[in-house]
Amino acid sequence: MESDTRQLLSELREDHRNMALVLNVLERTIETAASGADPDFELIDEIMRYMTVYPDAVHHPKEDIVYAELKKQRPDLADGLDDVPEDHQQIGELGSKLRDDVEAVVAGAAVRRQQFILDALKYVGRLRSHMAWEETDLFTRVDTMIGEDPHAVDVDEFLHIKDPVFELEVEAGFRRLMSGLQID
Ligand SMILES: [Fe+2]
Ligand SMILES: [Fe+2]
Numbered sequence: 479m480e481s482d483t484r485q486l487l488s489e490l491r492e493d494h495r496n497m498a499l500v501l502n503v504l505e506r507t508i509e510t511a512a513s514g515a516d517p518d519f520e521l522i523d524e525i526m527r528y529m530t531v532y533p534d535a536v537h538h539p540k541e542d543i544v545y546a547e548l549k550k551q552r553p554d555l556a557d558g559l560d561d562v563p564e565d566h567q568q569i570g571e572l573g574s575k576l577r578d579d580v581e582a583v584v585a586g587a588a589v590r591r592q593q594f595i596l597d598a599l600k601y602v603g604r605l606r607s608h609m610a611w612e613e614t615d616l617f618t619r620v621d622t623m624i625g626e627d628p629h630a631v632d633v634d635e636f637l638h639i640k641d642p643v644f645e646l647e648v649e650a651g652f653r654r655l656m657s658g659l660q661i662d
Contacts, residue, residue: 483624483631486540487617493537494609496644500525501602503658508598511591519584524655526577528643534573536639538566545616547631548623555619562616565608572601 504525507517542563549556579594623630643652643659 487620497533499659505602508595511595519580521654521658522580524652529573532641534570544620544631548620552623569605576601
């Protein structure tokens with residue numbers, strides 16, 4: 479049976495696969511906006527709401543705890559870990575900025591469409607490179623720690639919080655996002 483820590487790490491990897499799909503949908507809306515047409519702003523609103531209630535509120539805090547444990551138990555593998563909480567915070571801030579842009583565009587500020595495109599590209603790029611760093615580097619360090627001690631991280635405090643889009647029943651507020659994902 480998988481240790482709790484191993485289970486937690488596979489949840490983090492699955493979150494990344496899901497976030498990558500959502501970012502693809504967001505990228506399509508950027509392409510629409512860049513072509514001069516109006517993207518589906520309700521869809522973008524759902525995407526950013528998803529990012530707030532799951533990746534920002536659940537995924538990143540879980541990682542912060544795993545990395546804190548890695549730093550404590552394996553200082554030899556802790557290179558660069560100090561930057562992660564700030565990275566997570568900045569991703570959250572880029573997300574808030576993007577939500578503000580969307581609100582402004584919906585409210586009729588045409589001049590903000592270009593800002594939306596720039597901020598959305600920044601958000602997608604930043605989150606993708608953050609996830610790539612974690613997958614190719616940080617997660618493999620956590621694998622090393624778990625390989626030596628499968629119970630290295632006490633995950634009892636993590637109640638398994640359901641992903642509102644990818645797990646079982648889709649919550650009513652994310653229907654557009656769900657149909658957007660099915661196009662992929
Ligand atoms: Fe992260
Ligand atoms: Fe992550």
